[in-house]
Amino acid sequence: LLAVMGGLGLLSKYTMGIFAFSVFFFLLFEKNFRHHLVNPRLWLATLIAALIFLPNIGWNIVNDFPTFQHTADIAKAADENTLQYSELSEFLFGQLGVFGIIFFPVLLYLWIRRKTWRDHWQMRLLSQFTLVFLLIIIAQSLFGRANANWAAPSYVAASVFIVVWLMGSQKPLLSRLLITGLLLNALLAVFIYHYPSLMKGANVELNQNNDLYKRLKGWRTLGEQIYKIRQHYPNTTLLAQDRELIAELSYYAGRSDERPIPIISWNPAQQLRHHYDLATSMSDKTGQHFLYIGDHDEKVQSLTPYFTVVQPIAIITAPVNAAYQRQYSVWLMQGFKGYAPPSIPSTAPAAAP
Incomplete structure (x- = not known):
């Protein structure tokens, strides 16, 4: 099942391959699970996933790698000789809209305060599946260009990660923070959907800088x-x-x-x-x-x-x-x-x- 899902995932989106690094680093740093690195079934699953993905590689070879050229083209910075700090800041700010005004800061807080969850291997696993993916996309935004939604797959694990932490906390404030975050995300979705009508009702003139639907x-x-x-x-x-x-x-x-x-x-x-x-x-x-x-x-x-x-x-x-x-x-x-x-x-x- 792992092999099939991995192969189909790669056929759907190349970034599925990033999760292989998450698995590798988790097994490498977790001594209780490190023995799986020499488990032949893991490498057999990797081989089967690669075989499922192989037709895509063959097609790219025959057609001069168009999907790789496309990815390189859309990720290329205007000035490739400098670090793209403006792209990085825009990407990080965009995560407030992708993951949530409350949830993204909470995620950053959890990475800083690891002692609040590091004793549980399940939380460490979720962290690896979030952190590795997000760091790679952050690096892409710094050295080239990355759209805010490119980090979205990392929030599958991140959602479970922060919900478990917030619900498991003994502080009522943190439990309320979860409800508040969900409500804010819902309100933000409604606001964006009705943005033109709301701006018109508020007599705000849309222009090139504030028109979300331009x-x-x-x-x-x-x-x-x-x-x-x-x-x-x-x-x-x-x-x-x-x-x-x-x-x-x-x-x-x-x-x-x-x-x-x-x-x-x-x-x-x-x-x-x-x-x-x-x-x-x-x-x-x-x-x-x-x-x-x-x-x-x-x-x-x-x-x-x-x-x-x-x-x-x-x-x-x-x-x-x-x-x-x-x-x-x-x-x-x-x-x-x-x-x-x-x-x-x-x-x-x-x-x-």
Whole structure:
């Protein structure tokens, strides 16, 4: 059962492998359980889990490790030469929202005050399954980038860990702290769910800094505008570089009966950064025409050598809130030459669709 769950877990999420380190360190430091390190059944389970995971490794080898490239790409810091203290502080602050305003500080307190629980091996086991995972993600945030939710698996064990400690305490205050923490988490969930309505009721104007839902807004409006432009250029295919933009437009830039619509990832470096680099290709598109969508301030000079004619079509905008809007430029790219073009194309004047 351990082998099957371990293998399936790795197929679901690579970070499942971190728990293997939790097991190893627990067995290594616990003398009463250390003999399991030489138990052949443990290593047999490890081997079976690896065999279950093996097809994923084989697929990555055949396809130039796209999932590893994707993980490296999203975790890469803007400046790789310095420690990312701002990313670290943002990650740690985010844990208050992921685990709880009360529960995360309680967890930190328990690690500082180990004497309150270290006599119980069950608590030490839960601590290992929490601490190892969380420390690895904290290190990732310091040396690169880590989203707050990446640490969520560590809180499976952490939830049991702190509840056992709070309920087992002889102090009534700590028992009440558990109830308070649960209520605050529930209130926080309700607050986030109804955040736009609550801000509107409080006459608070949303902007780029305080709009929790800004990443979700504006895409439908942009997609509708792209759809209208597509009607004037029926022999073109959509083209973009940004993974999020491609994902949103593949849904919103077409009719409900044609979703997801074809949209190709512009990838002259032939990297495998995300799903669309793997699933789409320009290799068989020589001579074809495209509508390229990019940030309004994006420089398209780097793309012009790859096409016969590059023509600006439109600037599209979509309001996100009163102080912020999404803005993209649309370009008609005619006559794709391949990813190794010999010459610089002409640039036609702007034209309205």
